[in-house]
Amino acid sequence: MxxxxxxxxxxxxxxxxxxxxxxxxxxxxxxxxxxxxPLMPTGVVDLPSIGKARQAPDKVIEVVLGKDDALTMSIDKAAPVAIDLASLAERVKDEQERAAGGPDNAPVIISARKDVRYDAVVQVMDRLQRGGVKRVGLAVRTTGG
Structure with missing residues (x-):
């Protein structure tokens, strides 16, 4: 066994x-x-280019985000005026009515420095949208071509 x-x-x-x-x-x-x-082709991103506007607006309201998220507002390249985020939409609506003779006629352009956080730009856009401001755009840097 x-x-x-x-x-x-x-x-x-x-x-x-x-x-x-x-x-x-x-x-x-x-x-x-x-x-x-290494043999795989890399993807190329084709970004849209800006075209020419049909007609340049008479008055433009520019909201600029500066250092430390400081906001300034200027109308037609006039001297910028400091503004806070809480009263941004009201002030822009008032300036739209004064500048273009009626609400929603003057476009609002948002421009920012390179070192500004993207979140700050989104907050400004959100505040303007909630305040009922229409015709909001972002400033672009044009190249020499």
């Missing part, structure tokens, strides 16, 4: 997964991806 128990122990199969073939396949796939990655 002692012999049968020794034989049965020797003949038992191991119930383990052999990981070596899996690792070999993964390494081959890694090498294939590393070789083919």
């Amino acid at each position: 002692a012999e049968t128990s020794l034989r049965s122990r020797r003949r038992r199969t191991k119930n383990e997964i052999n990981m070596v073939p899996f690792i070999d396949v993964m390494l081959v796939l890694l090498i294939i991806f590393m070789v083919s990655a």
Whole structure:
């Protein structure tokens, strides 16, 4: 009986997964991806260009975001006036009515410095939208072409 128990122990199969073939396949796939990655074409983003406006507006209200999210407002490149975010929509609506002879006629252009957080620009746009200001645009930097 002692012999049968020794034989049965020797003949038992191991119930383990052999990981070596899996690792070999993964390494081959890694090498294939590393070789083919530089050969893949990079995507090109075609940004829209600005066109010419049909007719230049008579009066333009410009809201400028400066350093430390400081807001200034100017009409037709006049001297900028400091303004706070809470009263922004009211002041812009008043200036629209005064500048263009009626509400919603004078466009509002938002421009910001390069170092201003995007969140601050969104807050200004949101405040103007909630205040009922229409014709809001963002200033763009034109290139020489």
